[in-house]
Amino acid sequence: MTETPHELSSRYDPTGIEAPLYARWLERGLFHVDAADADDPYVMVIPPPNVTAALHMGHGLNNTIQDVVIRYERMRGRDAVWVPGTDHAGIATQNVVEQQLAAEGLSRQELGREKFVERMWEWVDEYGSRIIDQLKVMGCSCDWERTRFTLDEGLSHAVREVFVRLYEKGLIYRGNYIINWCPRCLTALSNEEAEHQETAGRLYHFRYPLVPEEGAPPAKGAAGDYVIVATTRPETMLGDTAVAVHPDDERHSHLVGRQVALPLTGRTIPIVADEYVDPEFGSGFVKVTPAHDPNDFEIGNRHDLERIDVMNDDATIGDAAPEEFRGLDRFEARKAVVAALEAASLVEKIEDHTHSVGHCYRCDTVVEPRLSLQWFVKMKPLAEPALAAFHAGDLRFHPERFGSIYEHWLTNVRDWCISRQLWWGHRIPVWYCDDCDEITVSREDPDACAACGGGVTQDPDVLDTWFSSWLWPFSTLGWPEDTPDLRALYPTHTLSTAPEILFFWVARMVMAGIEFMGELPFTDVLMHGTVRDAQGRKMSKSLGNGIDPLEVVETFGADAMRYTLVSAAAVGTDMQLDHADLEGSFRVGRNFANKIWNAVRFALGGLTADDVGRDPLGPDVEPHLEVADRWILTRFTDAAASITGALDRFRLHEAAEETYQFVWGDFCDWYLELVKPRLRGDRGEASRDAAAATLAHVLDGWLRLLHPVMPFITEELYCHLPGRSHDDTLLLGPWPTGGRDGEPAFRDPDAAAALGELQELVGAVRNLRSEYGIDPGRKIDLVVASLTPALERALDEEEEGALALARLEELTRAAAIPTGVVGAHAVLRSGVELFLPLEGVVDVDRERARIGEELERLDGLLAATEKRLDNPQFTGQAPAEVVEREREKLASFVQRRTRLLEKRDAFQTSSG
């Protein structure tokens, strides 16, 4: 059904337009590609949002970027597939539901594992779909039939397969190591999940008394018979099992082998020699606590030291510690230990000390490095090919600098702790025999121990949430089954995500892709910037400075939000948006949408169904094209080529801004205005038809160029063009390439030059009017002389439009400017002269002063240009066209100078 232009309101209101369009796209299945039809696939997978989190502006940005890329490729004719989904987000989601339970006065322990997991699924069912809906509101053109969840049956199957394969390959192992323990979440964390923050703390220096030894000299560097050790965590001293010194430390190495009486515990511990110790730091003695510090753990291994874990899971002091401290929280215990040592005069000194302390990335609790039995993935063998692929140039980062960060991490990668003491996630597929030591790791749940036939119990823990995410590019396509999807759509092409999950996710996906698919999961990685508030702070819930994308969509429309986000900064650059001033932040996009709306609304008034789709270069139209038509067609070709190039290089903001400039600056400000008289038929039928065909053609073209960024308004307007209906769509292209890909493209450099001169002429007139304070409503006369052929031609054809733009009553073409009349001269770059009669309008003194200033500035430029051209090294070494440009510049400066001098004289004459 075609609607008439009159139904478009004078303001663009996205309400009631976006949702129906989206529904129609879905109905027609435009986002779906069948594996069987995917001859030329272009695939992206969404970074699956956490099911718990409402989408924030970071999602708004990232998903806009992805949608721009995928829509662009779709319009270019690729079989574009964007695989959507959500992540179960282990700790994060479990925490949220636990908080919900706490509000009901319940705990997960009270509920029991089975019931708790049921609760979790209820949550997922409720909120998972809400996130999907939010993506739809933003216009994301995901292939929703492929929506996946990391705990889906299929993905769980993939996780299980991967665990078993890596175990069989010896890349998964279980062991006692120091891990980051969150005493609040009661689980192990990976290194990446422990976020280090600078924290003001204290460095405590304690005295450990030496056990006297017959005939031995006293310890040096310590008063009398003490050694002095330092620590930031005094409570761990309860678990000390040695004191270490560097073997080459001349001051202390003679004490190696002696015993120290560990205060408060009644234990004696040895002094050992270890190269880890830095003799320069502190006293040169280090207390060794193998169960609570990663370095000490290593030292303990080298010296076969006992590991004494003095804490419980919740970081209260446990039974291994002296009775007086048991049950105390670690921070209370810290005070108690210091107090007790002080009472025994064993505190040497206490200093302020800032150091970086790990915090749980989910609940911000200080993590406790702690000895624990966990499962790990051996990373080195996986990292090497991932590094090699990068070095080979098969994996590209945008911006490039993220490549070196990726490289650094992989080069120094450490084993990945993958077990979590949670209930929400993929259960570790390991069974322990109830009777013997046999461990069963299996694709199928075993009933009995393979070794002794006894009963088996599954490991209670689940896997790190990223253990499913790292398989995402192929698990979503059906792996480990050999599905048509997997064969057709893997590998994917581009991945767009936040830089903070480069290690968590991107690097690990690369490793998994190579390991399990034998091929990189994608070739290009876009790292988008961080959305910050007006003070440059990261947007966060706790600061309350976040912007809700849905609120923005509701107020300004999805297109306005998308345009604003894409144009706000280059990919990879942080952007600032003021949460307190949404209007100020998003008006750019909103105003642009309104401009587009009105431009098309105007065009609709002048176009018929016959005009739309008529080729302006067809044999019956082309001969009637005028300069303005040929110019806008040329400009369009250039803009399309440039925008296409920008998108190919992922320079989305350049593409967006350039489209803006073309639509607003070229099409609206100039072409529409020039063509108005012709559309009214003032210059005859053929001219009208040529203008209308060109107008319709170029309009159609830029609606397409704009569609990836602003999908709704472009589609809506496209469907409103005469002869079109909502059965039509822009979504499937074709994309105007501006002659890229070897397609023919219209270019007329002469017309471009001619219109350029016409624009300069109009601009000069406007400038003069404004300069001399001539009422814009008052039409004036103008004389032009020394016309170039280009301008001559432009004036012949476009005079009427140009006159209107310059608000001229009459334009006189002359061979030379008139003499003996007071007026203003201006000389265009092309050498064309303007003369504006100014009988009694001008303040002479003011004018003369201004001319003086201008001359001064011009003299400076002239001198610089002359100097450059006089330099043989410049003329010899610079590219020819640069030198040529410089010559032209000089010529125009000289000419301008001459005119200015004449002008000054003219004013002097007229005043005298």
Add this chain to the structure above:
RNA sequence: GGGGCCUUAGCUCAGUUGGCUAGAGCGCUACGUUGACAUCGUAGAGGUCACUGGUUCGAGUCCAGUAGGCCCCACCA
């Protein structure tokens, strides 16, 4: 401690391999209802491209250093 990045108009940002009389949007100033658009139009003001030195015929762009800001990694007690 190691690595990376940033510093360009009042604000937010562009400035490809050095060629720039340094751009855009917003904001600001002046004027304006020329029936697509006041969510608009026209014109204008506003910048020693953080600082210092170097390379070069030529530096916002390359190099070194200084100051300020940010990010990532890291087990120095």
